[in-house]
Amino acid sequence: MRWLVRRFKTLIEWCWQRGVPRRAIDDIAIRRLIASEIDAVQRAVPAPLVSPYSSSLQEQADGDLDILVAWYRGVPIGIGFIGWRRLHAPQIAQRWRDIPEIYRLFVPLRYRSLGVGSRLMDEMESLAAARACEAIGLGVSHGNPRARMLYERRGYDADAVEFLNEYAVVDRQGRSQTIRDRSVYLVKRLRSGAAPLGKTSREETGQRRALESWCR
Numbered sequence: 484m485r486w487l488v489r490r491f492k493t494l495i496e497w498c499w500q501r502g503v504p505r506r507a508i509d510d511i512a513i514r515r516l517i518a519s520e521i522d523a524v525q526r527a528v529p530a531p532l533v534s535p536y537s538s539s540l541q542e543q544a545d546g547d548l549d550i551l552v553a554w555y556r557g558v559p560i561g562i563g564f565i566g567w568r569r570l571h572a573p574q575i576a577q578r579w580r581d582i583p584e585i586y587r588l589f590v591p592l593r594y595r596s597l598g599v600g601s602r603l604m605d606e607m608e609s610l611a612a613a614r615a616c617e618a619i620g621l622g623v624s625h626g627n628p629r630a631r632m633l634y635e636r637r638g639y640d641a642d643a644v645e646f647l648n649e650y651a652v653v654d655r656q657g658r659s660q661t662i663r664d665r666s667v668y669l670v671k672r673l674r675s676g677a678a679p680l681g682k683t684s685r686e687e688t689g690q691r692r693a694l695e696s697w698c699r
Contacts, residue, residue, distance in 0.1 A: 508555055508560075508597050508598060508599065510555065510556075511553050511554065511555055511560070511598070511599065511602050512553070512554040512555075513551055513552070513553055513554075513602060513603060513606045514551070514552060514554070515543070515549055515550060515551060515552070516536060516540070516543070516550040516551070516552050516562070518537075518540060520552070520559075521535075521536055521537050521540070523559060524536060524552055524559045524562065525537075527558055527559040527560070527591070528552070528559050528560070528561060528562050528589060528590075528591060534651070536550065536562070539564070546567065547566065547567060547568050548564055548565060548566045548567060548568075549564070549565050549567075549607075549610060550562065550563075550564055551563050551564075551565070551603055551606055551607060553590075553599050553602060553603055555594075555599075560590065560591065560594040560599055561588075561589065561590040561591075561594060561599040561600060561602075561603055562587070562588075562589055562603070563585060563586075563587065563588040563589070563600075563603040563604070563607060564585070564586050564587040564588075565583055565584065565585055565586075565607040565610060565611065565619075566583065566584045566586060567583055567614075567698075568581075569583075569584045569586075571584070572646040572647065572648070572649075572668075574644050574645065574646045574668075575620070575622075575644055575646055575668050578644060579618070579620055579644075579668070579670060581698065582616075582618055582619065582620045582670065583611045583614075583616050583619050583620070583698065584619070584620050584621060584622075585604065585607050585619065585620070585621040586621065586622065588600060588603060588604070588621075590603075600633075601637075604637065607619070608671070608673060611673055611698070612673045612674070614698050615674070615698060616673055616674075616698040617672065617673060617674045617698070618670050618671060618672050618673055618674075619670070619671055619673055620639075620668055620669065620670045620671075621634060621639065621668070621669055622646070622648055622666045622667070622668050622669075623666060623667055623669060624648070624664050624665070624666050625664075625665045625666065625667065626664075626665075631667065631669070634669050635669070637671065638671045638672070639669035639670060639671045640669055640670045640671065640672075643667040643668055643669050644667065644668040645665070645666075645667055645668075646666055646667075646668055647663055647664070647665060647666070648662075648663070648664040648665075648666040649661060649662070649663050649664075650662055650664075
């Protein structure tokens with residue numbers, strides 16, 4: 484029965500993809516999520532089993548994060564979060580204290596392979612660079628090697644930190660549960676002139692980062 488449901492969903496997505504351009508989209512607009520656009524974004528880019536976007540607006544107002552939405556001809560086609568004060572897993576915090584982080588990057592299936600995710604990442608990396616951040620990080624599940632390959636092609640370092648990613652999700656019945664996902668943390672240098680990643684030992688890096696932040 485589950486196999487039939489998956490096949491049906493795949494068929495629906497294939498039908499939706501008809502009429503969507505199958506090459507990179509040039510005229511994508513990226514802007515921060517605002518309250519008046521939440522309903523449209525939630526319908527077009529549904530939050531997959533995590534807290535609704537509205538719950539993060541106050542954190543955006545407080546400066547803890549930015550929520551970026553990709554728009555194509557008035558339709559939301561992707562979303563991504565960049566956190567400025569994330570609570571990292573101990574393995575990450577020890578080595579990359581206060582590093583800005585990309586997370587909840589999501590593009591619906593019908594708009595994938597069109598450059599939407601790359602445009603969102605370009606914008607988030609630009610925001611971090613504008614804050615004079617030296618580097619930016621992200622976590623990727625071991626079960627998602629395709630995404631890891633994409634990030635590494637973008638310059639995210641393969642000298643990675645392994646960690647257990649724990650986060651709360653809410654199922655369609657409104658029940659909350661905690662997901663524990665074996666993941667790897669990748670980091671990209673942003674500032675020109677910064678030493679290449681991996682050129683110092685982990686002990687030296689941890690000691691240096693205990694005294695300074697990644698953003699000035």
